[in-house]
Amino acid sequence: MIPTLEWTDQGVRFLDQTKLPLEETYVLATSYQDVATVIRDMIVRGAPAIGVSAAMGMALGIQNSPSTTVAALSKDVDEMAKVLAATRPTAVNLFWAIERIRVLYYQLVDKQPANLSEAEKIERIREEVRAEALRMYDEDIEACKTMGRFGAELLPKEGTVLTHCNAGALATCGYGTALGVIRAAVEAGHKINVLADETRPYLQGARLTAWELLHDGIQTSVLCDNMSGALMRKGRIQAVIVGSDRIAANGDVANKIGTYSVSVLAKEHGIPFYVAAPWSTVDMATKHGDDIPIEERSAYEVTHSNGKQMTPDGCGIENPAFDVTPAKYVTAIITERGVLYPPYDESMRAMEAAVKAEANGVPA
Structure with missing residues (x-):
């Protein structure tokens, strides 16, 4: 790995x-x-x-x-x-x-x-x-x-899967969350192609997702962040899977900026939108996505690319690192403890209770 x-x-x-x-x-x-x-x-x-x-x-x-x-x-x-x-x-x-x-x-x-x-x-x-x-x-x-084994069953036996940012081995200690699901599906014999959003401004998809999937011999193409809607309309994408940095108790999901837009497009085109994350990413103390703190990063990441200035001096810059996808756009949340389905406020409370019982030595 x-x-x-x-x-x-x-x-x-x-x-x-x-x-x-x-x-x-x-x-x-x-x-x-x-x-x-x-x-x-x-x-x-x-x-x-x-x-x-x-x-x-x-x-x-x-x-x-x-x-x-x-x-x-x-x-x-x-x-x-x-x-x-x-x-x-x-x-x-x-x-x-x-x-x-x-x-x-x-x-x-x-x-x-x-x-x-x-x-x-x-x-x-x-x-x-x-x-x-x-x-x-x-x-x-x-x-x-x-979670890869759980999630692999949800992906198509054959088709194209879109992912945003990098939720692979590079985002974990190895194997990956969203890309771990893709890896597990490929290992199980699914014939999957991956479309990796470039993920501006830091280009985690173009630089990292493409690099590690090609490293593993998984067919991957990079597309600009504004291309996925057109490809969905043409029937080119069968599923979307992303990772997460924080999941609220109601199922709202914070992930790399641009994820929300992809989720809306997937909903419009009837494409399942999956989130893969360990249970430690679920924050039951945060009731909904509006309460998730959103990191603001340096304007330089937007104004410059490979050290070259791309914007005129004096213009304002917005650079939130994450956005929040409402639970209504999420088809399922894949964790190492099982797959969660809507209504998430109920399924996550049930899983939280099971985790606490296990910690207290009570059999699941």
Whole structure:
């Protein structure tokens, strides 16, 4: 699989996605501040990958902290969480992962035997936090493969599937969410062609989706973002599948800017519109899409392309990184725990209850 990120003895190693598809280079983060920069600058991107990156950033910070007492280390941990949480506001996986590590840390603090020295306590905490971050990495890959198997059954046995942005191995720890479903369908014998929206202004579709699907031998064509409606009208597209950075409790979906437009076109043409995302992307505390924070990125991403200025000086620039697709346009939401169907406020509450029961040791 494509090595999006990995823990090493020197630090966390990231495939630099800003350099793809022309250069396959890597960045080594040796501090939690480095990890924060990697996330903010989109060297790593995609909600699941961002979450695990943050978890590894927390583990790296705890490992490298010069604090000699647990009390001092706890202050460091709170600062690490604050710095990493400030990187990108929309992807809920970021906050889920930080909180998972932070909660574990304080549980470990409470469990340390009183007869141990401060140095011994800190070393035990470091080992267990690092193990948890690596466990989250493995869980993400397994979740992607499981949702791939669930979602493959929904895709046509033969036909063309449109996707927007990049929700593949590059957006996760491996295999992918939306592209994981496509991969699983191809592995099951479906004859699928992929149309990848270029996804302006950052071109995740043109640069990343096309690169990784071609890497896997899956037939892929790139189209400009304004072409999909015309192709739908001609009957060229049989399904749409995208990822997500946050899903509200009512089924509203935040994804890369332009997704909403694709969903409306799909609805108009009677084409199923699927969303693939791990359960950690579902934010039951956010009741509907209007409450999802939308990241605003630098105007430079719009004004310049490959370092060349494309717009006149002085013009205003809008650059929201995400938009919200209302639940009414979503045919199904594919997770590693199963496929959710409308009405989403009911199906997601039922799945939330099942998750909580499982966490409490109650059989599903």
